[in-house]
Amino acid sequence: MTGEQLPAPPPTVTPETELFWRATAQGRLLIPRCDDCGTSVWYPRRVCTACGGRNLTWTEATGRGVVYSYTRCHVPAKPYKGIESYFLAYVRLEEGVDVMTNIVGATEVYVGQPVTVVFSPVDETAALPRFTPTTPP
Numbered sequence: 546m547t548g549e550q551l552p553a554p555p556p557t558v559t560p561e562t563e564l565f566w567r568a569t570a571q572g573r574l575l576i577p578r579c580d581d582c583g584t585s586v587w588y589p590r591r592v593c594t595a596c597g598g599r600n601l602t603w604t605e606a607t608g609r610g611v612v613y614s615y616t617r618c619h620v621p622a623k624p625y626k627g628i629e630s631y632f633l634a635y636v637r638l639e640e641g642v643d644v645m646t647n648i649v650g651a652t653e654v655y656v657g658q659p660v661t662v663v664f665s666p667v668d669e670t671a672a673l674p675r676f677t678p679t680t681p682p
């Protein structure tokens with residue numbers, strides 16, 4: 546496996562992301578959704594990227610998606626120092642947004658691979674949403 550023991554460095558929390566991070570600590574993945582046009586928006590911000598509307602509501606995502614793009618990092622970024630390699634990926638959620646994340650619990654990753662969210666605890670206020678290959682039912 547690759548990335549099983551990835552560190553969970555604390556995220557940068559802003560007024561726009563505070564609710565998001567609080568939810569991750571409870572194992573919930575929230576995505577802002579526009580009340581005016583129905584578009585899901587990522588990353589969290591105050592304005593809809595589709596219509597410019599300012600009525601965004603936090604909506605619980607299914608936590609399912611597919612790998613849109615990925616790379617296997619062999620030269621770790623600073624927080625991952627000492628890790629041999631890990632997967633950095635964009636996952637396209639069922640809600641239609643692309644989220645940069647890590648793929649964990651996998652020896653191989655491919656574009657189009659079904660994945661499901663898992664949470665790596667940081668502390669009592671946040672967890673990092675990462676994704677693992679979906680096991681068939």
Ligand SMILES: [Zn+2]
Pocket residue numbers: 579580581582583584593594595596597598
């Ligand atoms: Zn909108």
